[in-house]
Amino acid sequence: MAIPVLSWWNSNRMSGRARGPAVQSGADAPSPATSSTTLESWPHMTDQPSPSVAPPAVDSLVEQVGDATTTIATAGRDKLHVRFTSEQTDAGWSLATEQALARMSTSPQIEELGAKPLSFNARCRTTICVIHADFPTRRTAEDWFTLYTLNSGAQMSNVSVQTLTNPNGSIRLELYGFARPAAP
Amino acid sequence: MNRAVETGLLAAALGCAMLAGRADAAVVEHVMPSNAVNYCQSFNPGPANTIRNRVIGVENAGSAPVAVACNFHSIFTAGSGSEPPHRLQIVFANTNDGGAIHVTCALLTGGPGFGVGYAVVKTTPAIPAGATAQLTWDATDVPRSGATNLGNPFIGVNCALPPGGLMGGTIVRWRQDNGI
Numbered sequence: 065m066a067i068p069v070l071s072w073w074n075s076n077r078m079s080g081r082a083r084g085p086a087v088q089s090g091a092d093a094p095s096p097a098t099s100s101t102t103l104e105s106w107p108h109m110t111d112q113p114s115p116s117v118a119p120p121a122v123d124s125l126v127e128q129v130g131d132a133t134t135t136i137a138t139a140g141r142d143k144l145h146v147r148f149t150s151e152q153t154d155a156g157w158s159l160a161t162e163q164a165l166a167r168m169s170t171s172p173q174i175e176e177l178g179a180k181p182l183s184f185n186a187r188c189r190t191t192i193c194v195i196h197a198d199f200p201t202r203r204t205a206e207d208w209f210t211l212y213t214l215n216s217g218a219q220m221s222n223v224s225v226q227t228l229t230n231p232n233g234s235i236r237l238e239l240y241g242f243a244r245p246a247a248p
Numbered sequence: 249m250n251r252a253v254e255t256g257l258l259a260a261a262l263g264c265a266m267l268a269g270r271a272d273a274a275v276v277e278h279v280m281p282s283n284a285v286n287y288c289q290s291f292n293p294g295p296a297n298t299i300r301n302r303v304i305g306v307e308n309a310g311s312a313p314v315a316v317a318c319n320f321h322s323i324f325t326a327g328s329g330s331e332p333p334h335r336l337q338i339v340f341a342n343t344n345d346g347g348a349i350h351v352t353c354a355l356l357t358g359g360p361g362f363g364v365g366y367a368v369v370k371t372t373p374a375i376p377a378g379a380t381a382q383l384t385w386d387a388t389d390v391p392r393s394g395a396t397n398l399g400n401p402f403i404g405v406n407c408a409l410p411p412g413g414l415m416g417g418t419i420v421r422w423r424q425d426n427g428i
Contacts, residue, residue: 068386132399141364164382172312211315217352223354224366
């Protein structure tokens with residue numbers, strides 16, 4: 065991703081000067097003196113870019129995005145997983161919440177996109193639920209996750225997701241979610 | 249003038265000069281307002297889609313909820329003290345005369361291909377017809393301890409826009425140390 069972006073940036077920068085006169089050649093073009101002054105005053109149109117302007121470190125950006133995505137998701141997953149494993153089961157709440165989460169696993173829009181899960185299972189304890197849902201493809205899994213987080217938003221506020229591949233090639237999403245807001 | 253006094257005055261002057269320079273040091277708060285139509289689009293576009301891309305906002309003119317996806321600009325200047333955005337606010341309006349609505353949105357950061365993700369889902373209070381409400385995400389929504397920003401230059405939301413729901417103003421904020 066980094067190389068095409070940098071190449072585009074360089075070619076765009078170099079072609080800027082070449083494109084300049086063509087823009088000025090129409091009947092309504094401003095006087096040469098005016099256009100020349102205006103163009104040369106644009107740093108990216110000159111042959112000598114200001115030394116204070118460095119090209120963006122795209123490689124660094126790509127690396128940062130990857131690190132940040134993984135770090136945040138892992139931190140969120142760890143917090144929810146630790147809490148889930150340390151909780152007792154609140155039988156009444158957990159059963160009602162599991163049923164509510166299962167009802168939200170499909171909706172007209174999920175069905176319209178063909179993103180209904182092949183299987184769905186939710187287990188809740190006192191505040192945290194873990195959900196396993198299987199899908200035929202990664203695309204259906206992504207579509208479902210996008211819509212399910214919105215469907216279940218009133219029930220589950222913070223959600224960590226991990227994508228796994230089942231032995232038969234189907235895709236499994238494992239979600240940990242915080243499903244019980246603190247009492248006001 | 250006595251040499252010791254001269255030296256003292258010179259040191260004091262140098263100190264003042266350095267302090268004067270440091271007085272310019274600042275962490276600048278950048279605020280980037282926009283209307284949602286600039287950054288949002290229907291999650292599943294098509295002829296039957298009921299999203300209206302108005303200049304004043306993205307409105308669901310249909311009779312069923314529609315998912316909308318938005319991703320926002322941030323600034324990346326490696327090594328010059330800029331941070332990922334630390335706050336995102338979105339303003340919603342209710343154009344539905346039929347009654348109050350709620351809007352639910354999930355904040356998602358990062359990119360694809362990592363096999364993991366984290367979403368923070370929020371719902372507005374009831375928005376009466378003709379009124380507005382907003383949702384805000386900030387560093388407190390990031391699960392990493394000690395977070396001071398949203399943790400990623402790529403930030404976006406998915407929203408379930410109910411009939412009559414309109415996404416209006418969006419405000420992204422980030423900080424930059426001016427390097428002094």
